[in-house]
Amino acid sequence: MDAIKFTIKEAAQQKALDLSKEHKSIFYVIYCHKTEAWYVDDNSFIRLFEELVATYENGKEITE
Numbered sequence: 631m632d633a634i635k636f637t638i639k640e641a642a643q644q645k646a647l648d649l650s651k652e653h654k655s656i657f658y659v660i661y662c663h664k665t666e667a668w669y670v671d672d673n674s675f676i677r678l679f680e681e682l683v684a685t686y687e688n689g690k691e692i693t694e
Contacts, residue, residue, distance in 0.1 A: 633660075633671040642668035643684055651689030659683040 636642035639661075646657040649670065660669045663679045676682055685692050 631672050633669040633673075635665075636668045636670070639668050639683065642670050643686075646670045646684065646686045647689060647691070650686040654688050656685060656687045658685055 634642075634645060636645070639659075642659045646659050649655075649672075650657045653672075655672060656674075658671055658674055659682075660671060660676060661667075661681050661683050662669060663681070668683065674682075
C-alpha cells in the first residue's frame with residue numbers, strides 16, 4: 631500500500647482506524663516535518679524528519 635497523505639491529523643487517525651478494522655492489520659499515522667502533512671501507512675519505516683503519531687491494530691489504537 632502506498633502512504634495516504636492528509637493535511638488534518640484527525641482525518642489521518644480516523645482513516646488509520648478504519649483501515650485497521652477493515653484489513654485486520656496494523657496501520658501507522660506518521661507526521662512529516664518536511665511536507666507538514668500526516669501519512670497513513672502500513673509500513674513502520676520512519677525517516678529522521680518524520681515522527682510516529684499513532685499506531686492502530688484491528689480497529690484499536692495501541693501504545694508502545
